[in-house]
Structures are given as C-alpha cells and as structure tokens.
Amino acid sequence: MYEYEGEDVFVIDSHLHLWDATEENIVHEGGEQFIQCFYDYHTAFTPEEKQWSLEEYRKYGADRMKQDLFGNAAVDMGIFQPTYLTDFYDEGFNTAEQNAELAEEYPERFVLNGTFDPRDGEEGLEYLEELNDKYDLQGVKLYTAEWRGDSKGWRLDSEESFKFLEKCAELGIRNIHPHKGPTIRPLNRDAFDVADVDDAATSFPELNFVVEHVGLPRLDDFCWIAAQEPNVYGGLAVAAPMAVHRPRKFGEIMGELLFWLGEDRLLFGSDYALWNPDWLVDVVMNAELTDEQRDEYGVELDLETKKKIMGENAAELYDIDIEAKKEEFESDDVTEEFGLADHYAGSSAAPADD
Amino acid sequence: MAVDSRGGDGRVTEAAVRERLDRVTDPELDTSIVELEYIDEIRIDGDEVDVAMTLPTAWCSPAFAWMMTTDARDEVEALPDVDRARIDLREHMHEREINRGVNERLSFGEAFPDADGSVEPVRAELDEKARIARQHDATGALLDAGLDGGQIVALTRADLDLDLDGDDDARVWVRDGGLAVTVDADPLERYLEKAEATGLLDDDHPELFRTPEGEPIDPDQFETVRHRTRLAGVNMSGQGSVCDALHESRRAEDRPPLSMRSD
Numbered sequence: 001m002y003e004y005e006g007e008d009v010f011v012i013d014s015h016l017h018l019w020d021a022t023e024e025n026i027v028h029e030g031g032e033q034f035i036q037c038f039y040d041y042h043t044a045f046t047p048e049e050k051q052w053s054l055e056e057y058r059k060y061g062a063d064r065m066k067q068d069l070f071g072n073a074a075v076d077m078g079i080f081q082p083t084y085l086t087d088f089y090d091e092g093f094n095t096a097e098q099n100a101e102l103a104e105e106y107p108e109r110f111v112l113n114g115t116f117d118p119r120d121g122e123e124g125l126e127y128l129e130e131l132n133d134k135y136d137l138q139g140v141k142l143y144t145a146e147w148r149g150d151s152k153g154w155r156l157d158s159e160e161s162f163k164f165l166e167k168c169a170e171l172g173i174r175n176i177h178p179h180k181g182p183t184i185r186p187l188n189r190d191a192f193d194v195a196d197v198d199d200a201a202t203s204f205p206e207l208n209f210v211v212e213h214v215g216l217p218r219l220d221d222f223c224w225i226a227a228q229e230p231n232v233y234g235g236l237a238v239a240a241p242m243a244v245h246r247p248r249k250f251g252e253i254m255g256e257l258l259f260w261l262g263e264d265r266l267l268f269g270s271d272y273a274l275w276n277p278d279w280l281v282d283v284v285m286n287a288e289l290t291d292e293q294r295d296e297y298g299v300e301l302d303l304e305t306k307k308k309i310m311g312e313n314a315a316e317l318y319d320i321d322i323e324a325k326k327e328e329f330e331s332d333d334v335t336e337e338f339g340l341a342d343h344y345a346g347s348s349a350a351p352a353d354d
Numbered sequence: 355m356a357v358d359s360r361g362g363d364g365r366v367t368e369a370a371v372r373e374r375l376d377r378v379t380d381p382e383l384d385t386s387i388v389e390l391e392y393i394d395e396i397r398i399d400g401d402e403v404d405v406a407m408t409l410p411t412a413w414c415s416p417a418f419a420w421m422m423t424t425d426a427r428d429e430v431e432a433l434p435d436v437d438r439a440r441i442d443l444r445e446h447m448h449e450r451e452i453n454r455g456v457n458e459r460l461s462f463g464e465a466f467p468d469a470d471g472s473v474e475p476v477r478a479e480l481d482e483k484a485r486i487a488r489q490h491d492a493t494g495a496l497l498d499a500g501l502d503g504g505q506i507v508a509l510t511r512a513d514l515d516l517d518l519d520g521d522d523d524a525r526v527w528v529r530d531g532g533l534a535v536t537v538d539a540d541p542l543e544r545y546l547e548k549a550e551a552t553g554l555l556d557d558d559h560p561e562l563f564r565t566p567e568g569e570p571i572d573p574d575q576f577e578t579v580r581h582r583t584r585l586a587g588v589n590m591s592g593q594g595s596v597c598d599a600l601h602e603s604r605r606a607e608d609r610p611p612l613s614m615r616s617d
Contacts, residue, residue, distance in 0.1 A: 033413070033447075037413060040411065040600050040603055040604060041600070043603040043606065044596075044599035044600045044602065044603040045599055152470070182596065183413075183415065185411075185412075185413035185447070186413070186447075188470075189415050216589075216592060216593060216596065217382060217589065217592070217593035217596070218589065219585070219588065219589040219592060220483070220486075220582070220585045220586045220588075220589040223585055224566075224582065224585070238596075242592075242595060242596075242599075245599060246595045246599070249591065249592055249595045252588050252591075252592070253588065253592050255588075256584075256585055256588050259581070260585070296584075
C-alpha cells in the first residue's frame, strides 16, 4: 500500500493491459503503427531513467507486470481493460482472455473487464454473454475507433450499440469504459470524439460511463457533458503522466476536472504498460495545485481528494470493500511473494493495541 | 507589427516570410507555427520561396497537416514579391501525398481520394473552439478594465474602436455610448479575427460575445460561459503540451526509426 506522509493510500489502478505486440502477432501495418505510437506516448511522458526499450515494450508478460504493480507496493488492486484490435493483431492486442492469465491467478487483486463491438451483431451479443458467464463481468472497455474490415469505427449512441448497452444492463455489467481520448495512429481521430457518450449516458442512467483519457483533446466537450450527466466519470489515464514534465498543466487539467465533475467522479489509471504505476503513483500523489490554480478553480487537490481518485471512487463503482481487502491482503499470495505484509499489518482496519 | 515585405528593391527577406508564416496557426492549438517551431528552413531564390516544416508527430492528422501547409503556402504567396511558394513537409506518414497536393495545388479530396470527409468542417470546428478560447481572453481583458458581465454581454461590434492612432489600446463604449473605457486591443482583435472566421458577426444577432453554441449570452449565464471559455483554452493548451512532449520524444537521438512501410 502506498504511504503518503504516514497515511495509507489504497490504490486501485483502474486501467491495465497485458498486451502482445510482438512482430509475430502483427498481421496488419496498423498493428506496427499502433505500438510505435504507444511507444511515443510512453517515452514522451516517462522519466528518462524509467523508459523501456521498444523490444521490452512489445511484450512484457505476466511476471514483469506483477513485479511492476506490486513490487514496490505502488498498487493494491487493478482493473484490466481489454483492447482487441483483431484486424491488426492475430491473437488480439490485449483481450479479456489474455488478461485473464493474471487476473485468474490472483482474483482477489484484479477486476477483469470484458468488451463488446456492436458491429459483431448477434455473434457479438453471444460473445458478451460468454465473457460474462466466464468472468462475471462488472465492466466493459469499448474501443469505438477500432477498425473492422472496411469500417473505421462505430458510435456509442447508435441503435446497434444500444442493444449491447441494454444487454449490459440486463446482465448487471454496470461500468462502461469508452476510450475517448488521444488519437492513436492509424485510427481515425473522429472515432474518438466524446460526443456520442452524451445520449448513451442519458438513455442508460443505470449504467456508469467512465470516459477513459477524459476526452483529451476534447476535454472541453467531455467536461460539459459530464457536468450534465451524473453517471459520467473521468478515467485519468494519459492525463496523469502529464504530472511528470508538465506539472502546471496537470494542475490546470485537474482544476477543470474537479471544478466540473467534483472529486467523486475521477479514477486514477496508469494505462500500464503505457506508463508504469511504480513511479506514476508517486508522481500523482505528490502533485499539487498552485495557489493561483486553487483560487481560479476553488477546488483542492489534497490528501482526501487524492485518496478518492487513487482508489475509493473505483471501489465504489466496483463494489470493493477497501477495509476488508486490506485485511485479506495481509496474507494473500501477492503479499507472500513480494513481502508486503508490513504494508497491510498496520492498516487502519486493525484496532489499536492500547 | 508587420515587417515591410520589400528589402528595398523588390527583394524578399526571410523576416518578411517568417512574418507571414507567423499568421498560420496549428488549428488544434490555436498557436502560431513559427512560435511552435515547426519551421525548419526558409530558402529564398528570387521570387521563389521554399519552406520546410516538421510537425510534432509523424501521425498528426492529415487534415491538420493539410491546413497548415496550404495556409503557409498561401500566406507566403501573399507577399507582393513572391511568385511561388513551395512547401516541404518532413517526417510525416503522408508527406508524399501532402507535398504533392499542396505544391500541385490539388484539393484535399484529390490528394487523399480515400479520405472520408473534406477539410472544411474540421477547420470550422477548430475555428469555433479557437473563437471560444479567445473570447475568454477578450472578456477577461474587459473585466480587468472594469466592465461587468451585464455590460460585456450587451456589447456589439459598433461599441469597439480598435483603430486608435499609433496606439495598442482600444476604446470600448458602454452605457449607450455615454462612457468610453480603454482596453488592450490585442485580445479583442484576436477575438474578432476568429469571430469573423466563424461567421458569428454575420448572423441575426448584434451581440459580440456568445455562448459556445453561438447564442447571445443571458447576463445570468455570464459566469458559466466564462467557465466554459476558460475550459476551451485549457483544452487547447493541454493538447499543446501533449504535442510538445511527443515532439521532444520523437526527436530524441536514440529513437528507433519510424515504421513507414506501406502496403
């Protein structure tokens, strides 16, 4: 567990992948462009001494991932968000099945999300049910810019999409995570436009829409939609690492998000392996607003707010009892493997001795 | 201030070319391409000018790259002594299509037969965002000058005097022309430029400032609209930071070569 000035902060990294972008798995030029583009983002927002090589970056495997999440106790739990891209990658880039390798080994530590693609029609609905039967889904990650044959994307507010959202509601899959953010080569910029979240969120008040990457470069559209739709949340993947080299800009973006959405609707995510939580959690926990930003926005990015963003808000969406988890993690497999018992032993869940 | 485009005898100077290029913005960031350091090289040969430029990422939207390169060409050719400007876009996934299209004066649709839309709606959307962000600076300057929200939302184009002799200030008339307030002209001029580009001043409403949707602002909404215009600016500069960081990492020395394999 991360410790900040003597206080425990339970971290749920809400955006994780276990991907495979090896050359053997790439079946389309887009697959190579995609991983190189990811690598641009990685190097742009990672401290130089923490940068990976492109080769390491293509496929890192479950062991390294485990080490990166839990090795220095940066993360307590994680949520897997799949990205299929099966037109680009033979076995898929990062499917629910691939993520399950780690998620099923440590079910107490991970939440495994599924996905759907309305262009798959009936077969897609069956696949969603199958994933739900297998993994008891609480959420889905959606990639509206994914290519499928001639199609360069789909809309969340389309009739076909609504059939899938209805199915989610019926199956109790409450958390919908559309990627609405930076354009990733070679995908179409407009397919990442956040506008289609508006109608979907209004039409399905029983579902939560966690907009990954807070809509950047359309932060303005995202905040305005979220200000009106109480079931719209912001996933901070991509925004978070701006705290490294551009702390002032990060403060400004956090100021806007806290102003428009408030502290209860923002979720931390590293987007691993885009960035590595073993340093990113520390950077975000130490980020501060300037006095000027505090005055301008009338908000605080204090410890209470950070605790919500780093874990409590995700716990709320995914029915995670943090205190019970702390007790459980005093002696689970991950704690044994990485010697983390001390991190959980002194947790506030335990009554004081005296 | 504009630099004289003539070096005395019809000669084109680099300063004059740079001054024209400074008027071209990265449409997503609403910042000059000169300020953003996209210009690599300017070569002048008589009345012909070659401009080489590189964008922050090789995969910067082709529509954005198209806007910047065609705008750069047209701005440089607006100099009276320039007969022809040629653009050399470098390190872009579509540099071939773009350079050919811009220099052979094709339309975007001719340069990119597979594109699923034209450039104009993209430009209009980004102009609109720039208009909103610039409104924040303009109304901020008016607030600093002592106007209140009610006065600001009622202003029309006729209430502004921008062309004061040899001065960087503008005069703004309030209370039915009964009182003039002096304000820095620059944010107002920048706002007007985008208000004109978006056709906002040609509609049925006389009001100068609008909601992001283009409607006149109810005085009660003034604060909310201020917050929304602030947000538009933060979005643009936030995206600017992303581009800037990508730009730096792409230029790092040990960077693996970009995949340019074409099918």
